[in-house]
Amino acid sequence: MADIITLGEAISRHVHDGDCVALEGFTHLIPTAASHEIIRQGKKDLHLVRMTPDLVYDLLIGAGCARKLTFSWGGNPGVGSLHRLRDAVEKGWPQALEIDEHSHADMANAYVAGASGLPFAVLRAYAGSDLPKVNPYIKSVTCPFTGEVLAAVPSVRPDVTVIHAQKADRKGNVLLWGILGVQKEAALAAKRCIVTVEEIVDDLNAPMNACVLPSWALTAVCHVPGGAHPSYAHGYYERDNRFYQAWDPIARDRETFTAWIDEYIRGTADFAAFQTKLAEAK
Amino acid sequence: MSAYSTNEMMTVAAARRLKNGAVCFVGIGLPSKAANLARLTSSPDVVLIYESGPIGAKPSVLPLSIGDGELAETADTVVPTGEIFRYWLQGGRIDVGFLGAAQVDKFGNINTTVIGDYRNPKVRLPGAGGAPEIAGSAKEVLIILKQSHRTFVDKLAFITSVGHGEGGDHRQRLGLPGQGPVGIITDLCIMEPEAGSKEFVVTALHPGVSREQVIENTGWAIRFADNLAVTEAPNAHELEALRALEARTAAAHGQAGGEE
Numbered sequence: 001m002a003d004i005i006t007l008g009e010a011i012s013r014h015v016h017d018g019d020c021v022a023l024e025g026f027t028h029l030i031p032t033a034a035s036h037e038i039i040r041q042g043k044k045d046l047h048l049v050r051m052t053p054d055l056v057y058d059l060l061i062g063a064g065c066a067r068k069l070t071f072s073w074g075g076n077p078g079v080g081s082l083h084r085l086r087d088a089v090e091k092g093w094p095q096a097l098e099i100d101e102h103s104h105a106d107m108a109n110a111y112v113a114g115a116s117g118l119p120f121a122v123l124r125a126y127a128g129s130d131l132p133k134v135n136p137y138i139k140s141v142t143c144p145f146t147g148e149v150l151a152a153v154p155s156v157r158p159d160v161t162v163i164h165a166q167k168a169d170r171k172g173n174v175l176l177w178g179i180l181g182v183q184k185e186a187a188l189a190a191k192r193c194i195v196t197v198e199e200i201v202d203d204l205n206a207p208m209n210a211c212v213l214p215s216w217a218l219t220a221v222c223h224v225p226g227g228a229h230p231s232y233a234h235g236y237y238e239r240d241n242r243f244y245q246a247w248d249p250i251a252r253d254r255e256t257f258t259a260w261i262d263e264y265i266r267g268t269a270d271f272a273a274f275q276t277k278l279a280e281a282k
Numbered sequence: 283m284s285a286y287s288t289n290e291m292m293t294v295a296a297a298r299r300l301k302n303g304a305v306c307f308v309g310i311g312l313p314s315k316a317a318n319l320a321r322l323t324s325s326p327d328v329v330l331i332y333e334s335g336p337i338g339a340k341p342s343v344l345p346l347s348i349g350d351g352e353l354a355e356t357a358d359t360v361v362p363t364g365e366i367f368r369y370w371l372q373g374g375r376i377d378v379g380f381l382g383a384a385q386v387d388k389f390g391n392i393n394t395t396v397i398g399d400y401r402n403p404k405v406r407l408p409g410a411g412g413a414p415e416i417a418g419s420a421k422e423v424l425i426i427l428k429q430s431h432r433t434f435v436d437k438l439a440f441i442t443s444v445g446h447g448e449g450g451d452h453r454q455r456l457g458l459p460g461q462g463p464v465g466i467i468t469d470l471c472i473m474e475p476e477a478g479s480k481e482f483v484v485t486a487l488h489p490g491v492s493r494e495q496v497i498e499n500t501g502w503a504i505r506f507a508d509n510l511a512v513t514e515a516p517n518a519h520e521l522e523a524l525r526a527l528e529a530r531t532a533a534a535h536g537q538a539g540g541e542e
Contacts, residue, residue, distance in 0.1 A: 027349025075408030078346035105367035128444025
């Protein structure tokens with residue numbers, strides 16, 4: 001059974017320096033609050049995994065929490081570059097970042113393989129692409145039945161996955177809906193899984209076949225309303241497009257970025273305090 | 283006929299290439315704009331699939347991200363991202379992959395990874411996303427991007443997503459299931475692969491565009507088809523639909539979608 005605890009407790013107990021950590025959520029339900037808490041607790045040397053690093057990993061990379069990044073598309077959606085990611089890759093600031101770069105299809109398959117308890121994923125991919133030339137983890141395998149040569153990539157098996165969802169019940173069963181991305185696969189591929197939720201209710205009232213993660217498959221459930229901001233939580237709040245735009249000048253410059261996280265993240269006790277501070281600044 | 287911009291010409295010309303009823307895997311930005319314009323004009327039954335999971339999305343405004351909520355709300359169904367790539371793309375159910383690019387070369391290969399050396403890049407671009415497998419597995423591929431010396435280059439620093447590779451029958455030799463890029467639509471012209479060599483040549487100039495303009499804005503020695511056509515200018519219906527879509531998008535998001 002998952003423990004229903006605070007996010008601070010969950011990160012402290014279950015995210016360790018040097019861990020392989022996946023914060024998933026494909027545009028929707030991005031676990032921003034968890035990234036803040038990882039920064040507050042000063043976690044180090046993390047191997048971050050995520051299809052779309054987005055603002056959450058721009059934060060963690062710029063704050064010096066990461067040594068390696070596994071990803072497949074690293075931009076600020078609808079805006080442009082992730083400046084902290086680029087600065088780490090191009091200039092090694094605040095520390096060198098090892099890059100393990102894939103495609104979306106590859107990573108989605110690698111999560112499926114991880115959740116399936118398999119050592120690698122197989123897919124039809126990369127013929128003619130230069131990615132296998134720069135990533136030694138992209139290899140090939142020959143089909144024993146047809147002889148077709150297919151791409152083989154290691155499964156993703158994080159030490160800990162964090163996702164955000166709409167609802168949990170009081171036992172810690174979790175319901176999510178809308179764009180699901182690879183959240184279910186990432187949750188089941190990991191040794192430990194933390195889920196932050198918009199609300200905790202008596203009864204999920206989940207329709208048959210809905211995406212429900214049973215409490216016994218999770219490690220911790222944390223009540224963090226608004227925890228996916230500036231992405232959205234379907235049925236709760238919309239994407240804060242203006243924040244994505246506002247992030248560009250904040251992250252563009254090392255000093256403004258550091259001042260921002262010192263004030264808004266390291267300078268607040270938790271995500272609720274951050275939200276209050278952000279609202280006051282508007 | 284009212285006046286129109288070169289960007290409008292590009293979007294309209296790209297939208298016309300999408301046949302009614304086609305199943306289209308849509309990239310964010312310009313491809314999404316053109317694909318939705320097609321759905322609102324000539325091809326109401328086009329099926330738009332976004333990599334985040336929506337199948338049959340019918341958004342009223344252009345999405346800013348590949349996973350905007352309206353894509354899910356208006357879709358026939360929403361499936362996990364793994365399923366999109368495994369069952370629907372790799373499974374062979376995509377007629378048209380509609381892609382943007384940072385750079386292309388004469389064989390329609392795409393770079394969205396780096397400018398300069400991979401280990402020591404001059405500019406780090408966002409990376410692959412869904413494009414490499416869309417480029418490989420969709421039955422055909424359309425590419426839309428604005429044309430300049432910087433975007434149409436003789437030699438790519440990095441091939442993220444393969445087009446016709448080194449040309450000729452290279453795709454078959456690579457064992458790729460799809461036939462690869464069949465058109466590149468720009469703000470100046472339409473290019474198509476020449477039979478045999480698979481090198482992209484200009485098959486239609488947009489109205490008022492000269493051969494010299496295209497030559498100046500292409501990084502390789504671009505050639506022109508013998509039967510070079512002139513693109514039909516956007517008609518009133520197309521322009522009206524495009525401008526209304528952009529106005530709805532601006533009102534909803536406070537910014538334009540599809541300008542990446």
